Amino acid sequence: MSALPPRSVAVVLGTRPELVKLTELIRLLGPAAHVVHTGQHYDEELSGRFLAEFGIPEPTRLTGVGGQPRAVQISAALGQLDAVFRAGPTRAVVVQGDTNAALAGALAANARALPLVHVEAGLRSHDRNMPEEHNRVLIDRLADVLCAATPQNRDNLRAEGVPADRIAVTGNTVVEAVHRQLPSASARLAQLARRGLTADGFVLATVHRPENTDDPAALRAVLGELAALAAETPVVLPLHPRTRARAEAAGLTDLLAPLRVTRPLGYRDFLALARHAALLVSDSGGVQEEVTVLGRPLVVVRNSTERPEALGDFATLVAPGPALGRAARERLARGAADRARLAALPSPFGDGRASHRIAGLLTGLVAERTAPYAAAA
Incomplete structure (x- = not known):
């Protein structure tokens, strides 16, 4: 061009x-x-x-x-x-x-x-x-x-x-990035099978921002809520190196045990999981955009967001702590009908x-x- x-x-x-x-x-x-x-x-x-x-x-x-x-x-x-x-x-x-x-x-x-x-x-x-x-x-x-x-x-x-x-x-x-990099349906399902996951049967989480990792109390609150959620549905956590280091330094590795912790994922692998997660929990700005293309619900674990366009239909903003667990369970309870509704909505981030x-x-x-x-x- x-x-x-x-x-x-x-x-x-x-x-x-x-x-x-x-x-x-x-x-x-x-x-x-x-x-x-x-x-x-x-x-x-x-x-x-x-x-x-x-x-x-x-x-x-x-x-x-x-x-x-x-x-x-x-x-x-x-x-x-x-x-x-x-x-x-x-x-x-x-x-x-x-x-x-x-x-x-x-x-x-x-x-x-x-x-x-x-x-x-x-x-x-x-x-x-x-x-x-x-x-x-x-x-x-x-x-x-x-x-x-x-x-x-x-x-x-x-x-x-x-x-x-x-x-x-x-x-x-990000809209064309998701469309171009999202693996085929067969490749996505094969990845789920390799990881022992079923479509719409797990939560995908990412945690890396300093406001959640550098404060041991905040990190404990986030990981504790994810661990509690994992007792009800599998929670996959691709672990950022900084988050792993902070968890080890704060003595929080026991909270990682109930989670399906993986190494950081390649982008295509992450999209494959995100496309079939029943819910995402993340503090990432990019994930707030990506879920609007994938048609998946998200709980944003942050004190503020610069992407309000994702809030409402696609995302719920909460601070670390019990509000995370409540919001996650509420979004999961909406079930397949809500995911179908989201999938039919255009992304607010363009064409x-x-x-x-x-x-x-x-x-x-x-x-x-x-x-x-x-x-x-």
Whole structure:
């Protein structure tokens, strides 16, 4: 699709969700895409094998970023990104979401006066305790083209004074990611059989956010409710490395025993399980979007969410503690009729053409720049 010069669009990413959501755009850009991986997710299970799974070309890799505190991650990436952009032939920079990698990419693009495209702009939780909220607000102030996934995201930006001509409602790229990566029905059922699971007969859970893992009391509350739920229906928990480490440090491994704990799953494997789970329980932002495409119910274990579009029909927001168990049992009690209702609803995150729209915006943006920016010495 792309007629842009080779390696003219730097796609800066650093985490597994960014790989998921930017794969189709990278494919559409073809040789024009120069993927730069900051290494924010440096664990092979969280990021490395996703490159091969999605067929993403070998990226330029930064060093010294993964495993560091937030400020160190951003500062370590900045100098290296500046060198990449200085070397050229970058004419535009793409970042996605609200990660430290995205903020570093936005700041480096701004320092080099390179046009910046922010995919998934305008999300707001209005919760200043979330580092991601600060990241996404800063990126939106720097971006030249803001790709809002939903009209509500656009309205958030307009309320903050962002000019309308900088905003495009594109839909969310997660919709095409799910459609493209979801295994066939036979492959999904074969995976369930290998794991001793039956369709609509288990709960799929993920827990990784600092608000749930870094506070031992919160982690105990979440794992305790999942363990209690597992006495009634199987609970599958692909365990994030940080969550495992926090549970061990807090002496909570006994709460993992009733659960079907697995290693982190590849994206296709996760979608296969999610498509047939009777319920998902998660603190992930991406899962909030994915369930709207898969037509599955979700209990969101967080204090706030930047994706209110999923609430109501698809998702219920609860804080860690007894409310989690109550909400999970209430959603499970609705049964097959509710899952059928959800499956018939359109996703509020778009029609699966977001990456095509963003690629078109990039083509127009880069066409306006006839040569890379040359920084003053």
